[in-house]
Amino acid sequence: MNSYRLARRAIFLSVAVLAMSVAEAPQHAASAQGKLDARYVVTLSGLPIGRGAWVIDIGEDYFTAAGSGATAGLLRVFASGEGQSAARGTISGGQLVASTYASHIVTGDKSDEVRMAISSGTVKELSVNPPTVPGPDRVPLTEAHRRGVSDPMTASLIRVPGSGDTLVPQACQRTLSIFDGRMRYDLQLVFKRLDRVTSERGYQGLAVVCAVHFSPIAGHVPERYAIKYLMQLRDIELWLAPIAGTRVMVAFRVIVPTPIGLGVMQATQFLSVAQPSKATARTQ
Numbered sequence: 001m002n003s004y005r006l007a008r009r010a011i012f013l014s015v016a017v018l019a020m021s022v023a024e025a026p027q028h029a030a031s032a033q034g035k036l037d038a039r040y041v042v043t044l045s046g047l048p049i050g051r052g053a054w055v056i057d058i059g060e061d062y063f064t065a066a067g068s069g070a071t072a073g074l075l076r077v078f079a080s081g082e083g084q085s086a087a088r089g090t091i092s093g094g095q096l097v098a099s100t101y102a103s104h105i106v107t108g109d110k111s112d113e114v115r116m117a118i119s120s121g122t123v124k125e126l127s128v129n130p131p132t133v134p135g136p137d138r139v140p141l142t143e144a145h146r147r148g149v150s151d152p153m154t155a156s157l158i159r160v161p162g163s164g165d166t167l168v169p170q171a172c173q174r175t176l177s178i179f180d181g182r183m184r185y186d187l188q189l190v191f192k193r194l195d196r197v198t199s200e201r202g203y204q205g206l207a208v209v210c211a212v213h214f215s216p217i218a219g220h221v222p223e224r225y226a227i228k229y230l231m232q233l234r235d236i237e238l239w240l241a242p243i244a245g246t247r248v249m250v251a252f253r254v255i256v257p258t259p260i261g262l263g264v265m266q267a268t269q270f271l272s273v274a275q276p277s278k279a280t281a282r283t284q
Helices: 003-019 225-232 278-283
Strands: 033-044 047-058 062-071 081-092 095-107 110-119 122-129 174-179 184-198 204-218 236-242 248-258 261-275
Touching (some): 033 248, 047 248, 204 248
Antiparallel strands (some): 033 261, 047 062, 062 081, 081 095, 095 110, 174 184, 184 204, 236 248, 248 261
16 A cells, blocks of 8 residues: 555545444434534554544534544655545434535645535535546446435434434444445444443543444445455444434544554544523523
């Protein structure tokens, strides 16, 4: 793996939080509100290679999520890079409904930009720069692959149905349908256990640990080593922690075994605050 590709993977871990979750609508109207200000470090075999920030705002009828990341530590000597990713949308009938998604990553003299306009889970407009090069070895993307999907950033918000505790196995038991502008893939989450986590600032408590299995659908080259490697992995873990005041869970920790060591994204700050609803605010 060359330094450019390694840098891209470090930024992807920091900015997109691996996109290993998807928004799922509960069966009741969304009324709670909350905000999250999180900071992450990314390590490979214990050495720091990236850092990231994630800010999420969930209101009664809207949501926004924005992330940023950059290479760090020794990796900056070989290939510096940085990136941003953001999504916004509405909350209707208890569902997070994305309307826009954008991602921009720069490493050295190379850049990657994706923009999407989304309506009811269908990608209506897509801009990708540089364009994906078609070829006989790449599984083609069709219009069908743009329907019934979630963008990576909205996909990083997991809603737990019901009105009880959110730290339950049901947070994991789901199959995710994700389209990132270049590839359509599924991620199957399966509950493994509950475990405790501690951040330097903010959340300390239980997290739901999910096993994750990657299944590419289209837009990929099946014979590529990275695709084959990810498909065979059974040790990817996604650790979910709650955003106060909501039924939304997001990544606190992600663990991905790699050929050159264990990759870990870990929250060092996880500050979430519950916000009063508009109706509650008016009565105070």
